[in-house]
Amino acid sequence: MDEQERWSVGDLAKSAGLTVRTLHHYDEIGLVSPSERTPAGHRRYTPADVRTLYRVRALRSLGLGLDTIAETLAGPADLSDVLRTQLVHLDAELDRTKALRARVSALIGHQTTLDLLEAMHMIEQYYTPEQLEYLARRRDELGEDHIKAVEAEWPGVIERMTAHHKAGTDPADPDVQALATRWSELMAEFHGGDQSIIDSAQRMLTDTEAEGKQESNGYNKELFAYVQRAWDAK
Structure with missing residues (x-):
């Protein structure tokens, strides 16, 4: 493998659409580290390192955290199990977002901005997150x-x-x-x-x-x- 098949941190960052600081962070946490260094100590990424980086980016695009990605790449973890867990997390986030949207939608047009914020704060004092989720689901059901x-x-x-x-x-x-x-x-x-x-x-x-x-x-x-x-x- 010749020198052209190695990437400096700057070239790889530009090619991948990342910052040099991000690549340095990935190196520091052991997620994507350059396999080689020049005699002067400069990082050099091999094709295998680049493939790892693009796997990391693919998993990040699914919303996975860096710790989860590291465990997935380092061990025998079943990617399907990881993605099923992530789907549960995303569904919960979606429910919370829908509940928040329903609360805001119900208040828009009835108060000024300051009144809206005050009303939302008041609602949170009297209704539990579970009750707010129930109300959001009921609103969706009714249309x-x-x-x-x-x-x-x-x-x-x-x-x-x-x-x-x-x-x-x-x-x-x-x-x-x-x-x-x-x-x-x-x-x-x-x-x-x-x-x-x-x-x-x-x-x-x-x-x-x-x-x-x-x-x-x-x-x-x-x-x-x-x-x-x-x-x-x-």
Whole structure:
């Protein structure tokens, strides 16, 4: 093998689209080290070293960490097992990303940027990661069009129930009963009957009310208590 079949660190970095610093790091951790050095101590990569480097790049493109790549290349590890483990990791990351997207999507258009950040922080205080993932899955199952239809109906239901509340209408009144039934149905669209979600939503409402942060759409503790009386009157 002649000299032309060796690569300096600079030439290899340029050819592979990497930085010299990256190749130095790979050498330091023993991932891809040059097999030869010149009498002056300069690194020289052989064709075998280059093949190893491109295997590393291929595995990195699949999202594998350097430690996992090193173990895969150094030992008898089954690449299929490594990739199956990576697929599980990627699925979990995808679920978290979808949950975050659903949370942001649900808030966009309803608050200013600062209000949006405050609302997201508040949500994280009252809902567990598992509950947020459940809500994201439920939103996906229902579909955006259905969710928008439910969200569009809520203000009217709240407005009509508020009018009855302020007028002192008996909770057993047929109109109030019909509204209470629809209220319950719309809430079920959100929580799907999950009691832990219901409890978290109620805690957030109670604390928000106590801090004087009443919802701008009129949905507050007194109104909810009125709806509760309507449910009890059934």
